[in-house]
Amino acid sequence: MVDVVLWGSLKSVAGGKAKIEVEAANIRQLLTRLGEAHPALKPHLERGVSVSIDGRIYRDAWFQPIPPGSEVYILPRLAGG
Amino acid sequence: MTSVRVSTTINGDAVEYLCDAEETLLDVLRDRLGLTGSKEGCGTGDCGACSVTLDGRLVCSCLVLGAEADGRKVATIEGIANGDKLHPLQQKFLEHAALQCGICTPGFLVASKALLEKNPNPTETEIRYWLAGNLCRCTGYDKIVRAVTSAAAEMRESR
């Protein structure tokens, strides 16, 4: 099980819950199951988000493993200049 | 649109061309003579990327008419190296990483060469004020000033 924290604007899309428990071993499972649990999140997740695992931010890495008990955040898709 | 026949000297070579009366020397160099080393950054004399010398005087070629070059001597970036031997300024700009993207470098080299021919031992302030008409957005000017200072020192020794 993984505790996922959504960033502010996504929180309001997911019925206001900041922390959600999801069963996921990698980022792809995390995003798919989040979308199933909260359909409102789907368009955002599809347009691309960043996922932080224990402080390291991944932009698109479906098969990046998520060790149990790690700190997971969903963040906006980051782009630089 | 009346065309003007011009015979001039560019980097020591005799050159003849036809140009429109309102065509600038920069457009002639780039579009008619294929000398694309001089760059257009603004077209209004505010950035210096098109710097050439006209009878030895440093000018913006975007604010000179092609017609005005008749009977005069033009020197551009393409004429600074002596065959395959780089001018000390060109060498020092490379050694000091005094360029990043390089679009402003031709203008800076033409302007710095004109400076050192007039003042072989310029202070940092003199270099900065002489080059104030050459805009650079990548380097913050620090390494350009160091490269010019270093080239000036080398040129003074070899005189």
Next chain:
Amino acid sequence: MRYEAPNSIDKAVELLAAEKGQAFVLAGGTDLLVRMKSGFVEPDLVVDVKRIEPLRKITAEKGGFRIGAAVPAAELGENSALKKLWPGVVEAANLIGSTQIQGRATMVGNMCNASPAADSVPALVAAGAVATIVGPKGRRDIPVEEVGTAPGKTSLAKGEIVESLYLPARPARAGDAYLRFIPRTEMDIAVVGAGVSLTLGADGTCTAARVSLGAVAARVLLVKEAGDAIIGSKLDEGALDKLAAAASAACKPIDDKRGTKDFRIQVAGVLARRAAVIAHGRATGK
């Protein structure tokens, strides 16, 4: 557009007078070509005056100097005799634009472009310079302050060309100076310009003074009250404060992308005062 490069002033006048469409004189071209490219002006004829020998000369004359219309600002800076006599005028001309612009721009072009923010004009007006104009009806002289009438407008008639500027001789203990305010250290158009020219008596009392301001009205101003504020004084703090106040009072500036009204009014006084101090220093040989 036609390009002509006559080798005599009369030929130039003839060309300009005969042209039915829009005709412009090309000296340095650093204003004209910018206006042409922006479509602000679409000339039918451009007369390049740089092949007319006399217009390229700086000649000593009756203790002063006559400067041809086609002399670029850079050459003024390289003429030590001229710089010694009129340091303020030369430093004003040398502030116009970059080194590259200095290689082309002329004081006459700066004057005829008639921008209220022209750098050389306040110094020329303070110096009491005179413009020699040649036209279909012959030659005439007018003081520089009567050339520019409004932004981009001059008092020249059709077919007339400015042939040269005359800077008069100077008595002993005379000095001039020009300062301008720009946000950067180079390249900007003057937000405020101030030219001061003054003469001191044997005892150091100011016997004559002219103060001229740029970029604070529709044309360059000759501010009589500012000059009078220091005449009869030894440029003590009080006199200088009066000069600064008079300069600020004369301003009729606008708010634009380069500065605000209040800013121009306040800084005009500051620069006029500082320029007067420099001119005084030069007059006393310090």
Next chain:
Amino acid sequence: MPLDIKPVAPGHSFTVVGTRPLRPDGLDKVTGRAKFGADATAPGMLIGKVLRSPHAHARIRSIDASKALALPGVKAVVTRDDFKEGDPDFRDVLRNIMARDKALYEGHAVAAVAAVSAIVARKALKLIKVDYQVLPHVTDVEQAMRADAPVLHDDMFTAGLEEAPDNAASAAKAEEFGHVEDAKEKESDPHHGASLTGGFRPQSKKPSNVAKRHEFGHGDVEKGFAKADIVIERKFRTEATHQGYIEPHACLANYGSDGQGELWGCTQGHYMVRNVSAQLLGMDVSKLRVTASEIGGGFGGKTTVFLEPVALALSRKAGKPVKMVMNRDEVFRASGPTSSATIWVKIGCTKAGRITAAETELKLQGGAFAGSPVDMAAMAAFACYDLENVKAVGWDVVVNRPKQAAYRAPGAPISAFGVESVIDELAHKIGMDPLDFRLKNAAKEGTKSSYGPTYGPIGLIPTLEAVKKHPHYKAPLKAGQGRGLATGFWFNFGGQTCVSLNINIDGTVALALGTPDIGGSRASMCQMAAEELGIPYDKVRAVVADTSSLGFNDVTEGSRATFSSGLATIQAARDAIGKLCGRAAQMWGISADAVVWKKGHAKPSGSNAGNFEPLSLADIAKVAANTGGPIAGHYEVNAEGAGVSFSTHIADVEVDRETGRTLITRYTVIQDAGKAIHPSYVEGQYQGGAAQGIGWALNEEYIYGEDGKLQNPGFLDYRIPVASDLPMIDTVILEIPNPGHPYGLRGVGETSIVPPLAAIANAVSAAAGVRMLELPMSPPKILKAIGGQAAGKGKSKEKGGSKR
């Protein structure tokens, strides 16, 4: 970092990495032979020019180009009709390259012409008749958010509004932004079920110029403020600025009647240009080849398309190559400046200098389309601080201005200007050295960041300690001078990257990269390849391959090139080394795992390997044909783990109290690079970023008139710093290794622009005793503040007291 990438051992001594060799592409750039975007020509080439809207906001009823087409020498005209709607993800870029129903900003492209010469093209533009219905416009971010503001997009509804609009504060907020919404109605209205931005959560009922609300943070700021001894609250404003690259946008397009297309020009990402242009023109991606020319500066402004699809469309219609080059006026009016913004900041701390709560509200306009970098501004705002209670809210707003593009750490300089100014004020209020105040609250490994994740190893404290030891920080100051300090941060990114490394017959190496090299990254790639292969630096030549010669590469942005292409170069070299060892094993008749690669040679190793003479790279390459064929290494990856880069800047300024002018007298940049591959070009990034920040702080701004037109579209009145404005910019490179890269390097290209805005505001405050809340800190504003201070007998009344 993917598991197959082994970092070098700590304390590893490098041979080529860390030195300062001459860059491989330098000669052409100092002799004028280098070819930039506008330097290419093609036989039979036409010149393309764009007709741009003179109105800030207008409906386009009709476009009549018949007279233009009748002009001799005109070969083609394109308008909105030449671009079909396609994938919704490209909806905004389609509208930005060519206006459709509405012109949304002055300078917005409305039509384009291809003709035999520039003069004919310019004449043709004047003959195109456009029937505009001029609409009211808005260019200010706060005015655009008002309920009565002219609305740009009828289909834009604010997303991400707070959960229940029934609580007073949120309802007031909803009201303020034109969202008349009745709580009861929310549940029953089916309309809420689906909307452009999805989800059943509440959003505005009426179309609005507010595209989205973002929020980050943790803890309870109200509780935190209650515990504070001192609270400071200020409202700041910044104007839009431009990246200011000296090379205008330019490209040469050729669309053949066989449906194959070529594009050549300056861009930060030619693969992005290929994909987007192919989409907008309805082409297969394989049909379009894009070659990146040398690029004359980008800083994020060339990470999108403006001319390329238009040039291709003109070329397709005219059946001839078309060259398009923007003039400087077009670059300012119609490329991608960064946002203008208001920044409200409130921070509370104890007398001992510990921050108890920090809150900010940012409003950033992203021009005519949604997507301003307000989310990243909000995330970066308090990133340097270890905070118990923090909240950052961001509003993404549209206005009648050109669509923003990234500008070096997009958003971060804007929020840092507010935060670092208030931090400085707090420190002075409690009489604490601003450096110690930052050290006391600095984020470090294990800190829960203000945007969510907990930090791994980060280099902020080392930069602050380096400041403390640096001679600049304690150097004496003259009268009228002041010193200011500020810290900055940027995320940095990896991204999709491909590299191929081919071994030549003579043992030299051809390195093909996909990331356009703006500031000298080809040199650092050659260094990493040479380091890994154990050969001299000048045996490697790096080029930027076109889109048909190498796999997809993301844009050069996010300080990613040296990190991602560097990582891929190292892995490609290791791939090649594996094959080289394989060939040597075959030649020696021993097993491959008994061969190691040391100092550019294959060597037998292990007890039963036998003692053969080591084989150099050249030895193996010479006979490659006989041992199986050409040898090459490849690596394709979506790189992750780029690692953040922190920086602290020290600025000394001198303020002329009689004119309000500010001169920079000394400047020092101290930044963590992880590992400096080519120190000269790392210093160059530090100095260039600082210079852009200085321009942003003192003189650069977009000035709009009441008519919605840009008043200063040129380098005369858009004042970037000139050589005589700046002192030497001293740099200190710190190296706290980034575990995400084999050599420990971090992206460094963007952080350096973040601190200067506040560093200079803090220095001006120290020098002239006035706290500037608006950028740029132009002389008229400083003089007015000094005047106000004198008039108010020293107690300057900042107008920033209001909450929003």
